[in-house]
Amino acid sequence: MTDLLQHAFNGLVNGSFYALLALGLAVIFGMLGVVNFAHGAFYMLGAFGAFILLNEAGVNFWLALVIVPVVLGLFGMGLERLLVRRLVALDPLYNFLLTFGLTLIFQDLLRMKYGSQPQPYPQPAGLRGTVDLGLFDFPAYQVFVLVFSVLVSLGAWLLLARTRVGMIIRAATERPELTRALGIDVGRWVSPVFGFGIALAALSGVLAAPMRAVSPLMGADLIILVFAVVVIGGLGSIFGSVAAGFLIGMLQALGNVYVPGLATTSVFILMAVVLLWRPAGLFGREETAV
Amino acid sequence: MRRNLIPAISTLAVVSLLAACGGGAGGPSSGGGKISDDKIVLGVINDQTGIYSALSGPNAVEAVKMAVEDFKAKHADDAVSKNIEVVVADHQNKPEVANTKAQEMYDRQKADIILDVPTSSAALAVASQALAKKKLYFNITAATTALTGDKCNKYTFHYAYDTYMLANGTGTTVTEAGAKNWYIVYPDYAFGQDMEKSFTKAIETSGGKVVGKKSSEFPNTSGDFSSQLLQAPAAHPDVLGTMHAGGELVNLVKQYNQFKLKDKGVGLSVGLMFITDIHSLGPDALAGTRFTDAWYWNFDQQNRDWADKFKEKTGSRPSFAHAGNYSAAMNYLEAVQAAGTDESDAVVKNLEGKEINDFFLRNGKIRAEDHRVIHDVYLAEVKPKSDVKEDYDYEKIVTTIPADKAFKPVSESTCKMGQG
Incomplete structure (x- = not known):
């Protein structure tokens, strides 16, 4: 029983990354109708950002956790103004291709500079030990990742559900024309929302640096899984993407223990089942799925 | 005029004859059928x-x-x-x-x-x-x-x-040094399966036992090995042997350190490691790990x-x-x-x-x-950071494994050269 709990807890930690990435994707998709393929690349840029700050300027993990998402978020806003916006009116495939192209460019630029070998990133000083969780010990850093991402997800939810800005964004997401007709300048919020989504990807990248191999391909490996998470949660559903993120993380961890070999496949099987049973996703509403 | 021409032509003939014969002493052969x-x-x-x-x-x-x-x-x-x-x-x-x-x-x-x-x-x-x-x-x-x-x-x-040399070097020496019980994790494709078999054989031959083994999907898209690592301590192994390479090895070792398996009495042994991998992880993440190296620059x-x-x-x-x-x-x-x-x-x-x-x-x-x-190949140990004097100065050579002991003996080879 303790074992089971330990594996489930471990799954939640891995789910943290899926949740944060899926949340960013969902917000962007909801507001712009853009499937951002470059999301994995921004996750990778986040990890590299932390690595570069540490090695070039001696900036520690905690500062990087603030600086990197802000910088990349602003960069994302610029990208939206400069490129993404011009294609929004066209078939969604155009933006899909654009972001796919951007992914390849980012990957190769870093590969030119750093090669494909993974780069070292140490664990932050205060979190090197283990924490006693009652039933079992767990690495402090992993526990921090879980708590932190739950807080960020809660924060994002509060922002969207309880503030005026959030209300506008939700309204613009679900009924853009109607919101516009009510005299609200929807266009003004598109860039910040895109930037916010990118900042979340960058944030999870920084969180991943001490745990995973920091390499130009780290995002490309992950993004397909995150797409599956978003589909399962319900495209554009903010709560759904977070919940599905944690759920999938747990499913994968338990799968690894009890049915090894099927762990990753099980995610896609679940996706197929969900699509058949609830085409809008577990938490999506029919309207938002269109 | 004509008198001058004759010796010139004959000299030319002799020179070209020499060249055709493949050049005299010292002359590089730039033509002919040799190259x-x-x-x-x-x-x-x-x-x-x-x-x-x-x-x-x-x-x-x-x-x-x-x-x-x-x-x-x-x-x-x-x-x-x-x-x-x-x-x-x-x-x-x-x-x-x-x-x-x-x-x-x-x-x-x-x-x-x-x-x-x-x-x-x-x-x-x-x-x-x-x-x-x-x-x-x-x-x-x-x-x-x-x-x-x-x-x-x-x-x-x-x-x-080759896989025999790695298993023979690392598997045998680590087992003989007292780590009798092994838990092997390996990537589920040709190289990993081959390594798992070679290591199991080397471990058992030298009196050890494989108390558990676990494969991971290849390629491992999530970069996560925590479930394999969490299961290892239950089998009470002395050492965890990983057969992963490159970026996967880097991921696995990071997580091995985070789960503090060493403190739970589970040592780490790496099947294949390149110096570039140690550079990626930083020597401290691997300090004390033993592995077989074909050559070391320092x-x-x-x-x-x-x-x-x-x-x-x-x-x-x-x-x-x-x-x-x-x-x-x-x-x-x-x-x-x-x-x-x-x-x-x-x-x-x-x-x-x-x-x-x-x-x-x-x-x-x-x-x-x-x-x-x-x-000759080498059993190497990763130095702690305090002993590293310059970039890439990561290895201490523990012993040299002589050439005739390092590789699969001819008597065990399944090669039939004549019929190839």
Whole structure:
């Protein structure tokens, strides 16, 4: 029983990354109708950002956790103004291709500079030990990742559900024309929302640096899984993407223990089942799925 | 006028006659049938940008070019040919790409030899092309023992390392040092499965036991090994043996450290590690880990001298694959020089059974029976950060495993050279 709990807890930690990435994707998709393929690349840029700050300027993990998402978020806003916006009116495939192209460019630029070998990133000083969780010990850093991402997800939810800005964004997401007709300048919020989504990807990248191999391909490996998470949660559903993120993380961890070999496949099987049973996703509403 | 013409013509005739005979003493033969196409072409096929590009990749090509330059400098006017080319192809670690590229190199680019070729399945494809075209292939970076076993052939040689040598070195020594109970984690594809089998055999032969094993999907898209690691302590192993390579190894070791398995009495042993992996993790993450290395740049002054030259060219320190590529290219050229021709059968004849000592091959010998190139290998230990004096100064050599003990003995080989 303790074992089971330990594996489930471990799954939640891995789910943290899926949740944060899926949340960013969902917000962007909801507001712009853009499937951002470059999301994995921004996750990778986040990890590299932390690595570069540490090695070039001696900036520690905690500062990087603030600086990197802000910088990349602003960069994302610029990208939206400069490129993404011009294609929004066209078939969604155009933006899909654009972001796919951007992914390849980012990957190769870093590969030119750093090669494909993974780069070292140490664990932050205060979190090197283990924490006693009652039933079992767990690495402090992993526990921090879980708590932190739950807080960020809660924060994002509060922002969207309880503030005026959030209300506008939700309204613009679900009924853009109607919101516009009510005299609200929807266009003004598109860039910040895109930037916010990118900042979340960058944030999870920084969180991943001490745990995973920091390499130009780290995002490309992950993004397909995150797409599956978003589909399962319900495209554009903010709560759904977070919940599905944690759920999938747990499913994968338990799968690894009890049915090894099927762990990753099980995610896609679940996706197929969900699509058949609830085409809008577990938490999506029919309207938002269109 | 006419009187002057006659001696001139006769001199010319004598000179051309001499040239046709292959040149007198000291004259390099630039023509005739001895060197095919009037040039020696060395081809390198490897991974130029992907997961194995750091450990061999573009810098392996650089190493081969260094060998060509050194060969030219050494033999100067006596060189069997002054026209030596190096050609490169990227196989992206895919066997079918490697197969086509090898064909193209032997046929169109007139390669006399192909070098390197990481990824076992790709290496086997190149070996079959070498046999079909009757041209040489020196494998350096692929690990499968099949190249000198079931799939051996007259034109294929295996340099540097293989799965037997890794299992024999690390599995045996770690078990004999007291870590009797092993928990093995391995990636679920050809290399990982082969390593798992070789290690299990080596461990059991030396009195140890595999108390548990767990595979991971390959490639591991989530980069997560925590569930494999969480299961290990329950089996009470003395040591966790990982057979992962490159980026996956880096991920696994990071997580091994985070889960504090060492504090729970589970040591770490790594099946295959390149110096580039230690660089990625930082030495502290691996301090004390023992593994088998085919060559280490900071072992002695001779290695260091070469590593310094390599650093001048590339800006980094060489992995054993880089050094192996240099040595293989050099020894091939020397064999051509000795045979006086690049004709494959003559070069193979010169190579078979040859004993070689250079900075890479210590007590080296090219076994005629299966074309395994044997040499001393090393049991290495990763230094703690406090002992690291410069970049890439990561290894302490614990013992030297002599050439005749390091590799699979000929008596156990399944190679049937005659029928290849």
